Amino acid sequence: MGFFSEQNIVITGGTRGIGAAISRAFLEQGAAVVATYCRNQEAAQAFKQSCGAAGERLVLEQFDVADSAAVAAFFTRYEQQFGVLHVLVNNSGIRRDALVAMMEQEQWSSVLRTNLDGTYYMCRGAIPLMLSGRYGRVINIGSVGGKMGLPGQANYAASKAGQVALAKSLSREVAKKKITVNTVLPGFIQTELLADLPADLVAQYKKDIPMKRFGQVEEVASAVLFLASREASYITGSTLEISGGL
Numbered sequence: 001m002g003f004f005s006e007q008n009i010v011i012t013g014g015t016r017g018i019g020a021a022i023s024r025a026f027l028e029q030g031a032a033v034v035a036t037y038c039r040n041q042e043a044a045q046a047f048k049q050s051c052g053a054a055g056e057r058l059v060l061e062q063f064d065v066a067d068s069a070a071v072a073a074f075f076t077r078y079e080q081q082f083g084v085l086h087v088l089v090n091n092s093g094i095r096r097d098a099l100v101a102m103m104e105q106e107q108w109s110s111v112l113r114t115n116l117d118g119t120y121y122m123c124r125g126a127i128p129l130m131l132s133g134r135y136g137r138v139i140n141i142g143s144v145g146g147k148m149g150l151p152g153q154a155n156y157a158a159s160k161a162g163q164v165a166l167a168k169s170l171s172r173e174v175a176k177k178k179i180t181v182n183t184v185l186p187g188f189i190q191t192e193l194l195a196d197l198p199a200d201l202v203a204q205y206k207k208d209i210p211m212k213r214f215g216q217v218e219e220v221a222s223a224v225l226f227l228a229s230r231e232a233s234y235i236t237g238s239t240l241e242i243s244g245g246l
């Protein structure tokens with residue numbers, strides 16, 4: 001038994017980094033979890049193994065969130081297996097940093113396709129499954145970068161700001177149906193996504209963070225579980241920063 005037993009959860013990019021911590025936290029609270037990934041099958045299998053007995057309630061799904069047909073096919077499979085959906089976490093995301101003047105079209109487009117189009121495709125598939133149960137929680141994993149902007153990350157920041165705007169609009173469309181839509185905005189969180197940052201830049205970023213450290217994946221997961229809870233019933237269209245005070 002747990003706070004989310006008898007609930008079905010879908011988490012994109014749910015097998016590594018922040019997404020894996022969110023999947024694990026829901027599993028610990030009794031949920032049935034579908035964690036998706038794109039390419040890294042090895043990491044996905046290792047994650048399932050690490051879940052022990054709770055892994056029996058974990059289903060792995062491989063597809064690219066930027067591929068609208070693949071997302072639609074996923075929701076067809078999902079509906080046949082699970083029927084209703086209670087919580088969708090749009091977590092999958094990528095960075096392809098470059099200064100705007102030097103940014104290749106593909107660097108811009110791939111980030112927008114994965115981070116923003118992917119969020120739209122997943123919401124489009126999930127909302128009908130929530131409407132039929134007259135209950136739902138959608139949580140986007142945005143970024144403080146979408147508010148602040150960072151040099152070299154115009155594509156990433158634009159995609160993350162877009163997720164907030166999408167969530168705010170969608171929240172108004174479904175509010176009467178007891179479906180809430182919110183976005184969490186992590187700051188710098190210790191994952192492989194930041195593995196390529198040069199050491200001097202990491203030191204500079206840590207100096208700028210009031211808490212003087214990067215966040216842990218579990219610190220994002222606990223905020224997501226709160227927004228996904230029944231108790232968060234009057235919070236919608238909002239953003240929650242998890243950034244150590246940035």
Ligand code: NDP
Pocket residue numbers: 012013014015016017018019036037038039040041043063064065066090091092093094114141142143144185186187188189190191192193194
């Ligand atoms: P990781 O790089 O550690 O993990 C990313 C996950 O997304 C992986 O599971 C990956 O799958 C999946 N993914 C990537 N592209 C696709 C795709 N096209 N289709 C489906 N799944 C895909 O990232 P983090 O855990 O650090 O980040 C998770 C989210 O949090 C992202 O949206 C990121 O922008 C956001 N965020 C992260 C911050 C940080 O400091 N780490 C700060 C602010 C926001 P696979 O394993 O197959 O590669």
